[in-house]
Amino acid sequence: MNKELTHLRVNGEEREIAITPNRLLLDALREDLGLTGSKRGCDDSSCGCCAVLIDGTPMLSCVALAASYEGREITTVEGLGGPGELDPVQEGYAEMGGAQCGYCTPGFMIATKALLDRNPDPTMDEIREALSGNLCRCTGYMQIYESVKYAIEKLRAKSATQAPATR
Amino acid sequence: MAKDTNGYNIIGKPMAMTDARAKVTGLGKYADDLSVPGMLIGKILHSPHAHARIRSIDTSQAEALAGVKVTATGEDARNPYGILPIGHDERAFALGKALYIGDNIAAVAATTPEVAERALDLIRVDYEQLPGWFDPEESMKASSNWINEERPQNIEKEYHHVFGDPEKGFGEADFIAEERYYAGEVNQAAMEPHATLAVWEPDNRLTVHSSTQVPFYLHRTIAAVCEMPMSQIRVIKPLIGGGFGGKSEIIPLEVAACVLAKKARKPVKITYTREEVFLAHRGRPITIVYLKVGLSRAGKITAVQARVIQDGGAYCGYGPVTVLYSGALLGAIYDIANVQYDGFRVLTNKPACGAMRGHGTVNVRFAFESILDQLSHQAGLDPLEVRRRNLLKAPCITANSLRVTSYGLPECIEKVFERSGWAEKKGNLPYGKGVGMACSHYVSGAANPIIRSNMPHTTVHIKIDRDAAVTVYTGASEIGQGSDTMQVQIAAEILGVSTDRIKLVAADTELTPIDLGSYSSRVTFMAGNACLNAAKDMRDQIVAAVARKFGCAADDFEVKDGRISHKSDAGKSLSFDEAVTVALEFHGALVARGTYAPPETARGGKFKGAGVGPSPAYSYSAQVAEVTVDPETGQVRVDKIVAAHDCGKALNPLTVEGQIEGSVYMGFGQALQEDMIWKDGRLMNPSLLEYRIPATKENPEIESIIVESIDPEGPFGAKEAGEGSLAATIPAIANAIFDAVGVRINSTPITPDKILDALREKQKLASGNGANAANKPVAAGGRL
Amino acid sequence: MTLPAFRVLQPRTVEDAVRMLDEHRSDAMVIAGGTDVIPNLQMRLFTPRVLVDVKPLRELAVIEFSARQGLHIGATATLTHILETPWMRDKFAVLASAIGTVAGPLQRNMGTIGGNLCLETRCRWYNQSHFWRQSLGGCLKKDGDICHVAPGGKFCWAAWSGDSAPAFLALDAELEIASLSGTRRVPLREFYKNDGMDRIALARNELLTAVHVPAHMAGRRGVYQKLRVRDSIDYPLAGVAVAMEVDSAGICKDARVALSAVNPAPMLVTQAGESLIGRKWSLELAERVAHAAIQTGKPLTTSGSTPVYRRDMVRVFTRRALEETWKNGHGSA
Numbered sequence A: 001m002n003k004e005l006t007h008l009r010v011n012g013e014e015r016e017i018a019i020t021p022n023r024l025l026l027d028a029l030r031e032d033l034g035l036t037g038s039k040r041g042c043d044d045s046s047c048g049c050c051a052v053l054i055d056g057t058p059m060l061s062c063v064a065l066a067a068s069y070e071g072r073e074i075t076t077v078e079g080l081g082g083p084g085e086l087d088p089v090q091e092g093y094a095e096m097g098g099a100q101c102g103y104c105t106p107g108f109m110i111a112t113k114a115l116l117d118r119n120p121d122p123t124m125d126e127i128r129e130a131l132s133g134n135l136c137r138c139t140g141y142m143q144i145y146e147s148v149k150y151a152i153e154k155l156r157a158k159s160a161t162q163a164p165a166t167r
Numbered sequence B: 001m002a003k004d005t006n007g008y009n010i011i012g013k014p015m016a017m018t019d020a021r022a023k024v025t026g027l028g029k030y031a032d033d034l035s036v037p038g039m040l041i042g043k044i045l046h047s048p049h050a051h052a053r054i055r056s057i058d059t060s061q062a063e064a065l066a067g068v069k070v071t072a073t074g075e076d077a078r079n080p081y082g083i084l085p086i087g088h089d090e091r092a093f094a095l096g097k098a099l100y101i102g103d104n105i106a107a108v109a110a111t112t113p114e115v116a117e118r119a120l121d122l123i124r125v126d127y128e129q130l131p132g133w134f135d136p137e138e139s140m141k142a143s144s145n146w147i148n149e150e151r152p153q154n155i156e157k158e159y160h161h162v163f164g165d166p167e168k169g170f171g172e173a174d175f176i177a178e179e180r181y182y183a184g185e186v187n188q189a190a191m192e193p194h195a196t197l198a199v200w201e202p203d204n205r206l207t208v209h210s211s212t213q214v215p216f217y218l219h220r221t222i223a224a225v226c227e228m229p230m231s232q233i234r235v236i237k238p239l240i241g242g243g244f245g246g247k248s249e250i251i252p253l254e255v256a257a258c259v260l261a262k263k264a265r266k267p268v269k270i271t272y273t274r275e276e277v278f279l280a281h282r283g284r285p286i287t288i289v290y291l292k293v294g295l296s297r298a299g300k301i302t303a304v305q306a307r308v309i310q311d312g313g314a315y316c317g318y319g320p321v322t323v324l325y326s327g328a329l330l331g332a333i334y335d336i337a338n339v340q341y342d343g344f345r346v347l348t349n350k351p352a353c354g355a356m357r358g359h360g361t362v363n364v365r366f367a368f369e370s371i372l373d374q375l376s377h378q379a380g381l382d383p384l385e386v387r388r389r390n391l392l393k394a395p396c397i398t399a400n401s402l403r404v405t406s407y408g409l410p411e412c413i414e415k416v417f418e419r420s421g422w423a424e425k426k427g428n429l430p431y432g433k434g435v436g437m438a439c440s441h442y443v444s445g446a447a448n449p450i451i452r453s454n455m456p457h458t459t460v461h462i463k464i465d466r467d468a469a470v471t472v473y474t475g476a477s478e479i480g481q482g483s484d485t486m487q488v489q490i491a492a493e494i495l496g497v498s499t500d501r502i503k504l505v506a507a508d509t510e511l512t513p514i515d516l517g518s519y520s521s522r523v524t525f526m527a528g529n530a531c532l533n534a535a536k537d538m539r540d541q542i543v544a545a546v547a548r549k550f551g552c553a554a555d556d557f558e559v560k561d562g563r564i565s566h567k568s569d570a571g572k573s574l575s576f577d578e579a580v581t582v583a584l585e586f587h588g589a590l591v592a593r594g595t596y597a598p599p600e601t602a603r604g605g606k607f608k609g610a611g612v613g614p615s616p617a618y619s620y621s622a623q624v625a626e627v628t629v630d631p632e633t634g635q636v637r638v639d640k641i642v643a644a645h646d647c648g649k650a651l652n653p654l655t656v657e658g659q660i661e662g663s664v665y666m667g668f669g670q671a672l673q674e675d676m677i678w679k680d681g682r683l684m685n686p687s688l689l690e691y692r693i694p695a696t697k698e699n700p701e702i703e704s705i706i707v708e709s710i711d712p713e714g715p716f717g718a719k720e721a722g723e724g725s726l727a728a729t730i731p732a733i734a735n736a737i738f739d740a741v742g743v744r745i746n747s748t749p750i751t752p753d754k755i756l757d758a759l760r761e762k763q764k765l766a767s768g769n770g771a772n773a774a775n776k777p778v779a780a781g782g783r784l
Numbered sequence C: 001m002t003l004p005a006f007r008v009l010q011p012r013t014v015e016d017a018v019r020m021l022d023e024h025r026s027d028a029m030v031i032a033g034g035t036d037v038i039p040n041l042q043m044r045l046f047t048p049r050v051l052v053d054v055k056p057l058r059e060l061a062v063i064e065f066s067a068r069q070g071l072h073i074g075a076t077a078t079l080t081h082i083l084e085t086p087w088m089r090d091k092f093a094v095l096a097s098a099i100g101t102v103a104g105p106l107q108r109n110m111g112t113i114g115g116n117l118c119l120e121t122r123c124r125w126y127n128q129s130h131f132w133r134q135s136l137g138g139c140l141k142k143d144g145d146i147c148h149v150a151p152g153g154k155f156c157w158a159a160w161s162g163d164s165a166p167a168f169l170a171l172d173a174e175l176e177i178a179s180l181s182g183t184r185r186v187p188l189r190e191f192y193k194n195d196g197m198d199r200i201a202l203a204r205n206e207l208l209t210a211v212h213v214p215a216h217m218a219g220r221r222g223v224y225q226k227l228r229v230r231d232s233i234d235y236p237l238a239g240v241a242v243a244m245e246v247d248s249a250g251i252c253k254d255a256r257v258a259l260s261a262v263n264p265a266p267m268l269v270t271q272a273g274e275s276l277i278g279r280k281w282s283l284e285l286a287e288r289v290a291h292a293a294i295q296t297g298k299p300l301t302t303s304g305s306t307p308v309y310r311r312d313m314v315r316v317f318t319r320r321a322l323e324e325t326w327k328n329g330h331g332s333a
């Protein structure tokens, strides 16, 4: 199979890689771009460990053919937060026990990020629903909810301090 | 959350895990995230047959494929291995016979995964199929065609224990119940599939990065299998994406990667697919429990008799330990004088079972706590009250010689009694809703090591140099449970510095002293104590130097808030940095060490099998589950689980709660939905789509309550927190289902169809035998 | 698990796409969201040389409703897009209800309605890895000549396991199918062949472009009840869709009941409509229709759950779905 030059926009950067047409986005990220934050947890696209944002929507990079996502804005866990600075969602998962072994965490944070971007004040049911495509074997989910709530509070505080400035 | 911090600065306060940032940024590396230049990809050829003689293997076509660097078969590494000294029955690749579908036959290392997969298809194996053994109760009747010729009748191991006088005890009982329980097989299903990167170094050494809970056992095993001195091998544990016992023995891919790397003289990485994770397995075995328990009218348990059969799969693994734990922990949670236990570990042509979270205790606890609930109802007593009437009085020695030093079970029971609203709810909820309770306990590490020796179970080194950074070298394996953080907390507390100052180097056989591994919930107790001892050693060295400088006695000084200060003379005080300089001038080098080995008094009795079960301390848990059962569909919703866990002292309440909740979650999964479905030795659901670990929406709300009994020997009083709660969840749910709809399901998972069948059976009885029978509880007998 | 080698063609228009399909015929396969195709390719359930990636065809992602044309959903509209269309739940309650149960949110963000209507049938002897199936010598559907579900038979019982199809059946939907020779419309109920091996009446050179629901279906009450173990991720073990028009006097004016996951095709329950039309709610009536439903649903051991239980639930769910729809159904009557 011949490799083809493929342009991916990942975490705000244009990246060019030579890949075969059957390259999954997950493998392109992990193997070709060295972004190993996105994980593989299953064989049948049922665990959510590989979730990334594509144009702001969380999707499974283990069912996405990399070449089909040229020109789309791809955000991985490595693209959350700024240099040396955690996104409130990351901070929540770090502080509140949302990450035990941490293997499911990138996928959960991606799903959480997408949720809070669209709905900064979700109900408990909305949180459960938004995270229902991700499996975690460690936490029993309770501290994941605490982590999400932490992020919600953090974001609320942030927008409260920012609001006067923009006025 | 426990607020009492006993004047500690760091201990007892919630703390984010030290590696949390590495995890939330995606920068932390797990085994499969690692790669090195020139790395080959290894793939394993698995047996398609459950039981077959291997006549020949031809790898020549595979070797001829472009991109294939080496292949390996059983002939390349003939030395047997196994986690227990009495069970060295595994080899890198099968020699002579394949014992289960998925057994390891050969492997290839190639330049890409695609080439490696294609090469597997080119390996020709000539098998002669043999009849397989799939049902443990059938298997143990086998008169020929044994799975392992050295294990007659396919019995890996059996144990027969009698404590007290069970016959007399049953004679004293007013109520006796006898039931058969069946627990289906479950897998750890850690989210990270196993991966191993074995790097053949230019100087002919081998460096192994592996997803393991037991790097030091792996070290020994690779040396034996690869016939290399241990000194030429280095094992490094990267971040681990969950273990739960699934990575607590040597997993076939680990030896396969090393054999391939040695043969190719190149780095080789093998990563399991999820299907292979299920085939390597090491989960909780199918367990059949024939249980008889007697209860007096006063609610006292008079005798227990259990016959336990565990379907161990084709290899020994931890098998004898599992079956011994089942016996040792069966009655020891309560004050029971008379216990008979007959335990059998049986071989079948299926993947080997292992030491899954709550090792050995979970399935017998399900049986025991269910039958106790049943007996309580028979006796017209509140099941919670019956537990209260059978409590131990610690400190004490149980009938089977376990030394109990701290016992928070009474408080656990009272806590869940209050918080669940037990008094109002029990027996008073409308049909379809119910509450159930159960208790469990677990060891804080095994008092006797797997490989008998008089060496410590764990050692910690601490070094401080001119930068005044404190580096803790520990062999303990962080697998997501927070063991790194725990040791950082302990070192910082003792040295009176902030946790930022502590650096931790862990689980690298070349850099860190030994720790036996992350299994049987031993790390907080053992590595925690070793770290505590090392930190105290270091503190004493620093204080000695400071005291000498001021011409005072060491006792006059205290270490706090980053300073070493005279207790009554404020002028005599040094910052930690200054003190380190003084100490280096005095001692030359600042190196401290601590070790831990359980005391002789904790090591149990002298009978055969007495070595398993003893622990320096035991954790306790009590739980109440509240459920809603739809009597028309049999579907169960667990509305809430209140879980109280006695962990001695919560060094880090955040992680303790996380451990309790994770345990309850896993128990919930086994109770209602997880099941490895076998058909003639073939796993029908080797995937996360069909092996259904709970997701967010059906998962119950969990309220965790920390109970602190302050164990006299635990570090700051701490005991186990990561496993003990699992076992109570399953019977708590089963008992709640009984409370809700009046049927007992004695087999897990408790699926809706079993509930419907039992309800129908009950209705039949009611219409057949008049009104009396309607109130008689119906047990849906174990499957098989 | 790796993927087999293939090329990916990216058509710019529907015309492009059908030309590509026509050119490569049996070598080609359509991929949309890929949530079914990719895992199946990894398991080597098929090995097409060419994948025609229709996901970028924006013209096919349209979701529209008009009182004249009814509901039009383009084949590449994602399930999430459909769910989040503001009027969907009010106008087509059964559809929103069904789509909301598909897999989990991550799959729904990728999965398309076209893919959902064209899903491969599923069976526990079939949806397994190459190694697993080989160890058994394959099955009737793939690489073998035995059906492990009904040994001896020459019929494949792999179950239809999509959730939206029964909802669309209950709404009497039609499909729009394009090929080089133009487009055709086919009633959904004629699209499914009830054969586990050959599930849909779609030629290799045809492309599903849209699904239509007649305008008069808008506002129908309806609900979908799904049997599964987990409340997300899981495929259905059984599914019942009901759509109904009830007048102000509580009399059923029109109704359809359809089943999923208990046959190789999604199926309308025969006679359900006839039994219900002109009647008022009664438990006996609902029980009668529920009984008809278990005549239609014939589950076999294609999944972890038992056929007996799944049949039982078809009965219970049918009655409950009718009750819910009749008594407090969504949508305006």
Ligand SMILES: Cc1cc2nc3c(=O)[nH]c(=O)nc-3n(C[C@H](O)[C@H](O)[C@H](O)COP(=O)(O)OP(=O)(O)OC[C@H]3O[C@@H](n4cnc5c(N)ncnc54)[C@H](O)[C@@H]3O)c2cc1C
Pocket: A044, A045, A046, B689, C029, C030, C031, C032, C033, C034, C035, C036, C037, C038, C039, C054, C075, C076, C079, C101, C102, C103, C104, C107, C108, C110, C111, C112, C113, C114, C115, C116, C117, C118, C119, C120, C161, C162, C163, C164, C206, C207, C208, C209, C233, C234, C235, C236
């Ligand atoms: C873990 C998991 C759980 C799932 N659970 C469910 C579930 O509960 N219920 C459910 O219904 N589905 C479920 N699915 C399947 C799937 O996610 C959805 O059905 C989805 O809608 C499929 O759409 P897709 O675009 O991804 O299809 P694809 O995978 O792209 O395609 C599926 C099939 O349709 C064909 N196809 C796609 N588009 C067209 C077209 N326009 N014309 C002709 N043929 C076409 C493809 O060739 C292929 O045969 C699950 C999937 C996963 C991975």
Ligand code: FES
Pocket: A039, A040, A041, A042, A043, A044, A045, A046, A047, A048, A049, A050, A051, A060, A061, A062, A063
């Ligand atoms: S890796 Fe499991 S869903 Fe993608």
Ligand code: FES
Pocket: A098, A099, A100, A101, A102, A103, A104, A105, A135, A136, A137, A138, A139, B191, B241, B242, B480
């Ligand atoms: S934190 Fe380990 S799987 Fe979620």
